[in-house]
Amino acid sequence: MEIRENKSGNVDIVYLVGRLDAYAANDVEKKINAATEKTPACLVVGMERLEYISSSGLRVLLAALKKVRKQQGDIRLTGLQPYVKEVFDISGFTQLFKMFEKEDDAIKSFSVSG
């Protein structure tokens, strides 16, 4: 599992590459926590190259979402591959997260929603 970071204005971006399983979940959790320390946190998670996500990966994302929404922030997801999207659909996470095909659209959505 490879995790990369970037920033666009006040929006933090975390890219997930490979498989997000229980083994990788701790590292991802740390990175996302670091990226959501400021208030309100605006985080985009780039999933273009995420091949697989297990329930442990979903747990990390949901825990982060709960945290940032309490602080009036949000987490938005981009580029979900069909297999990962299917996991989100089956688990009901599609309703919890705002999803975008392109990273630019996700970043712009923060400025629109304020």
Added chain:
Amino acid sequence: MIGKSDRALKTASRVNGAVGILPKPPNLIYGVNDRPPILFTLFMGFQHVCFYAISLSFPVIIVRAIGGTDAQATFMISMSMIAGGIGAIIMALPKGPVGSGYLCPPVCSPTNLAAALTASKFGGLSLLYGMTLISGVSETIFSRLVNKLRVLFPPEITGLIVAMVGITVIRVACLNFLGLDQVGTPIEPKVLIVSFSTLAVIVGLNIWGKGKLGLFCVLVGMVLGYILSYVLGLMSSTDIAAVSGAGLVWFPFLYHPGWSFSLSLVIPYLIVMVCSAVKTVGDITTCQKINNAKWTRPDMKNIGKGILADGLSDVASGLLGGTGQSTSSSNVGLTIATKTTSRVVAYATGGLLIIIAFIPKVSSLFAIMPKPVMGASLIFAISFMIVSGIQIMTSRMLDTRKIIVIGVSIIFGIMVDLMPEAFANLPTWISPVFSSSLSTAAITAICLNLIFRIGIAKSQTIELEPKVDSSEKIFNFMEKAGASWGARKEIINQAASAINEFFESATGLNIVKGKIKTEVSFDEFNLDVNITYDGTLMEFPVNRPSADELMADERAFTRLSAFLINSRVDKIKSSAKDGHCHLQLHFDH
């Protein structure tokens, strides 16, 4: 059993070998079960007849090789058309023991040419007709065995055959495209004008043509090619005289020379029959794939019925006095290009072929088709077949063995086309194997595939240690096993995901003592995962925890994990005895 779910999408073809209600791919305008308007059907049928006409050069070659008369050639053309017409109709029959149900008409087969030339030189046309009859009868018998021989035709091999069905025509198509009889003779610029213009019109109309014009691209291109050939002087006065001198109607049956047989030609004709049947496997596999959005594997029962129809068209040809027939990859390519696979078009094609057989004026016009027109049309059609074959091959995971089977077979096949003179002096009985790149590649692939099956275990085992191993070990194991079996990547991914999900949950819940043993077994229709461990049974809820539950309580993720496993599998069973647990996950393949 504490949880069970079944995937809804199963195709009718898989169940009984008949073409029932298949999920129609969105790119088709008229699917196999659709009924286009009558005028459209007739024009589309005529377009298929034009493609059939390309193969009419073979009876002419045979008759000329024995110094036969124009009347004999015309007779053989007419009889081949009637046999082809019968074949097109019975091939499209959707019910009963004969016919694949698809638009896949047989044409005069190039596979037969070497054996046909030998037979006609050895014993005249009567021997050719007699041996064609024998070949047809043997193919009908062979068709009954095909379903039992499914092990010979896994998807990567049928994909290879489909691709080779196109590749094998490249040499003929290119020679015609350049207007050459053989390599080394000069190319005439006016030939290139006709060939490139014809191809440009066909391709241009197919891609950018508005409305129905795009669907009749080949017909329009051919007509333009004929006109250009006439204007540029590529059609000789003899050709034009042959058309103008041909009668309007005739009754060709009176010219039949009878039948004779030769024991020494039985083996070459049996090999021809096998090559023809293999080609039919490729063509009908393509038909199945292009007509079914959810296609996963060849339906061998349906293919067997198609081979029976192919054999019967050969029988008809032998009885009537035509050349051997075999399903036409060019016509199948045309169905892809025109997005029209309706079987009603097959009936129209068959009917038109039979009617035109009695009208020498029209059939002679086909018989003088200019070479660049033939070449351009063939190049257009076989492009679709080659790509379709590659798609079928790559629909499965390929390990080193399978890559070698495919790669070596293609190379051996193309070798025959590149160096035909190297195989010119082989004994008659074996020459059909090397008569085309298709037969050489297909037989090489089937033999290599059988050899390489040695040593591939039907089941493979992995041991997983909680809190030590990760998903990487599981996915690597499953990908390696899947590639050795030639399994579908998406099913292997589902199984790997389910195993990993169980592994993570069992570890998180602390329900496992010691290692988890996982045995995975595969056949073409089933992938089974047997997980055994010591500890406590895991429960698999049918209902997903709600978003609120997940937000409120992290323990709900354990239920989500079990729910994800349950939703990934087609069947799930679990049992426990004396602390020894057994979990069985089944995936339809």
